[in-house]
Amino acid sequence: MWRYIARRLLQTIPVVLGSTLLIYAMVFLQPGDPIVALFGEKPVSEATRAQLMAQYNLDQPFIVQWLLFLKGALVGDFGIAYSGQPVSELIARALPVTFQLAVMALIFEAVLGVVAGFYAGLRRGKIFDSTMLVVSLIVIAVPIFVLGFMMQLVFGIQLQWVPATVGSNTSFTNMILPALVLGLVSFAYVLRLTRTSVIENLTADHVRTARAHGVPDGMVNRRHVLRNSMIPVVTFLGADLGALMAGAVVTEGIFNINGIGNLAYQAILRGENPTVVSVVTVMVIIYVVTSLLVDLLYAVLDPRIRYA
Amino acid sequence: MPETTSLPGQTHFVAPSSETPLQATGMVDTSAPPEGQWKEAWKVLRRNWLFWVSAILLLFILVVVCFPGLFTGVDPRQSMLSKSLQGPQSGHPFGFDKQGYDVYSRVVYGARASVVVGLLTTVIVTVIGLFTGAVAGFFGRWVDALVSRIADIFFAIPLLLAAIVGLSALNNVWPDRGYWGGVLAVVFALAAFGWPQVTRIARGAVLEIRGLEFVDASRAIGASKWRNLFSHIIPNSLAPVIVTATVSLGVYIVAEATLSFLGIGLPPSIVSWGNDIAAAQSQVRSGDNLHVLFAPAGALAVTVLSFMLLGDAVRDALDPKARK
Numbered sequence: 001m002w003r004y005i006a007r008r009l010l011q012t013i014p015v016v017l018g019s020t021l022l023i024y025a026m027v028f029l030q031p032g033d034p035i036v037a038l039f040g041e042k043p044v045s046e047a048t049r050a051q052l053m054a055q056y057n058l059d060q061p062f063i064v065q066w067l068l069f070l071k072g073a074l075v076g077d078f079g080i081a082y083s084g085q086p087v088s089e090l091i092a093r094a095l096p097v098t099f100q101l102a103v104m105a106l107i108f109e110a111v112l113g114v115v116a117g118f119y120a121g122l123r124r125g126k127i128f129d130s131t132m133l134v135v136s137l138i139v140i141a142v143p144i145f146v147l148g149f150m151m152q153l154v155f156g157i158q159l160q161w162v163p164a165t166v167g168s169n170t171s172f173t174n175m176i177l178p179a180l181v182l183g184l185v186s187f188a189y190v191l192r193l194t195r196t197s198v199i200e201n202l203t204a205d206h207v208r209t210a211r212a213h214g215v216p217d218g219m220v221n222r223r224h225v226l227r228n229s230m231i232p233v234v235t236f237l238g239a240d241l242g243a244l245m246a247g248a249v250v251t252e253g254i255f256n257i258n259g260i261g262n263l264a265y266q267a268i269l270r271g272e273n274p275t276v277v278s279v280v281t282v283m284v285i286i287y288v289v290t291s292l293l294v295d296l297l298y299a300v301l302d303p304r305i306r307y308a
Numbered sequence: 309m310p311e312t313t314s315l316p317g318q319t320h321f322v323a324p325s326s327e328t329p330l331q332a333t334g335m336v337d338t339s340a341p342p343e344g345q346w347k348e349a350w351k352v353l354r355r356n357w358l359f360w361v362s363a364i365l366l367l368f369i370l371v372v373v374c375f376p377g378l379f380t381g382v383d384p385r386q387s388m389l390s391k392s393l394q395g396p397q398s399g400h401p402f403g404f405d406k407q408g409y410d411v412y413s414r415v416v417y418g419a420r421a422s423v424v425v426g427l428l429t430t431v432i433v434t435v436i437g438l439f440t441g442a443v444a445g446f447f448g449r450w451v452d453a454l455v456s457r458i459a460d461i462f463f464a465i466p467l468l469l470a471a472i473v474g475l476s477a478l479n480n481v482w483p484d485r486g487y488w489g490g491v492l493a494v495v496f497a498l499a500a501f502g503w504p505q506v507t508r509i510a511r512g513a514v515l516e517i518r519g520l521e522f523v524d525a526s527r528a529i530g531a532s533k534w535r536n537l538f539s540h541i542i543p544n545s546l547a548p549v550i551v552t553a554t555v556s557l558g559v560y561i562v563a564e565a566t567l568s569f570l571g572i573g574l575p576p577s578i579v580s581w582g583n584d585i586a587a588a589q590s591q592v593r594s595g596d597n598l599h600v601l602f603a604p605a606g607a608l609a610v611t612v613l614s615f616m617l618l619g620d621a622v623r624d625a626l627d628p629k630a631r632k
Binding site: 141142145 | 369476613
């Protein structure tokens with residue numbers, strides 16, 4: 001087990017290095033003058049230009065710029081954004097907001113997805129099952145920004161149950177609607193995954209044995225069918241936390257939430273290169289860590305799996 | 309009739325083997341060649357009504373993509389400002405948007421950009437993914453480690469963020485790129501970060517096939533490594549890759565719409581469902597004029613749904629374990 005963890009951790013090193021280099025190259029290896037992005041069309045004196053080039057390491061060769069960035073990132077120092085604030089401060093302000101949003105979405109999709117998928121699987125082919133399958137197909141096929149926009153229109157503007165936009169007040173009630181929208185697509189996947197898994201387990205030998213022993217139906221379904229169906233679902237949910245945080249760009253845009261997705265998106269539009277590479281680096285690290293945790297979780301949940 | 313004998317104490321009889329259906333094994337024509345998995349799958353597929361519904365819908369959408377002029381005589385870029393935001397009327401079944409464009413005509417002409425992005429991205433991603441995955445799974449050792457780590461590098465960057473960064477980079481190095489240039493830029497940005505998913509699936513499938521006996525047999529009679537790879541291993545591990553490709557086609561169409569919605573996908577001059585949905589958001593603020601939003605969004609949803617249903621049907625047909 002420990003050898004497996006050590007090997008996985010070693011494998012993540014080239015991945016993190018490679019991803020940051022890749023994103024760094026896409027952002028910085030572009031024609032055009034980065035100082036123009038900073039000053040717009042205003043004239044810049046030679047002295048200011050030289051000082052800024054040195055401050056952002058732009059006078060160094062590309063690879064050295066990247067290495068300097070990595071050196072800072074190791075200790076949580078992502079440099080200074082063109083707006084003058086430290087990038088780590090911008091991220092520290094945006095990350096908790098997105099984390100809250102993603103966790104709320106995760107709870108929503110886990111609870112509703114598992115419950116609906118469980119009952120749909122138990123009553124396969126009945127009206128509830130068919131309805132849920134149609135709902136999940138629609139949710140996956142219609143782009144999330146159309147669904148989000150429609151929900152904002154109905155619940156936020158016409159019924160006025162919740163505020164239409166969130167802004168700086170990220171209280172629980174304000175975040176309910178965005179979290180629902182963010183978790184909607186994953187809800188459909190959790191539902192289908194649970195349903196398939198439950199149907200598979202219903203015909204398993206150990207379930208038949210339990211029934212033959214006279215264990216009440218409800219207990220068989222909860223203790224034996226549901227619990228054994230949770231393995232693929234839990235691993236999906238674990239991997240989904242990172243995906244939700246990265247996919248929050250659209251939801252945060254619709255509901256005007258100042259999270260990490262919005263920060264990255266605005267930075268890309270404005271050519272705020274240090275912020276872009278830093279946010280993507282944070283996202284990559286979140287992805288790498290969650291996928292490692294999911295693999296370990298898999299072994300804990302399913303004793304048949306042993307990592308050598 | 310053969311005589312039945314009974315032993316002392318025997319209460320029931322077992323029919324002699326000449327009277328049981330076991331004899332029917334001899335009726336099978338062993339000289340006929342066995343049917344391949346594709347023919348077998350097609351037999352299952354053609355009995356599935358979902359397959360026919362989605363296939364006919366997709367065929368229809370393909371005709372719209374190739375010949376939009378057959379379905380509308382109205383120019384999607386002809387602005388009739390006097391009719392701005394008017395509802396459905398004779399000759400204009402979906403009404404007009406804010407710019408006075410005919411919504412129906414834009415839905416018809418918008419199909420091309422959206423579907424071409426989905427198709428091209430899927431083809432590129434599948435070819436790269438299949439090749440890299442097959443090589444990694446087949447050769448193993450350091451080749452596998454190298455290919456897998458490179459795939460991980462591209463996979464670790466979230467697709468949407470990566471595509472946004474990639475497109476903004478492309479905007480700088482390749483401005484003013486016209487219709488097909490605009491479409492290709494989105495294809496490149498999505499394909500550049502989409503292939504590792506196929507690599508992983510192809511690698512897993514190849515690893516499974518590589519260990520089977522017929523591959524050993526082929527090697528034993530002297531087939532070269534590359535011949536083994538291309539004529540035995542890749543054809544036999546195609547099934548999961550094709551299923552993923554069909555489903556991800558829909559995903560890439562949605563991704564294009566999302567990028568256009570964020571204002572960084574296709575340039576606004578290109579008529580596409582994503583651009584029209586994005587433009588519709590500001591026109592529907594108050595809850596009126598819903599036709600402007602529903603027409604392109606509905607067309608996109610039906611297309612994506614068709615690809616997903618087709619993927620489901622193909623998976624059921626190709627996976628003998630899923631058959632009931």
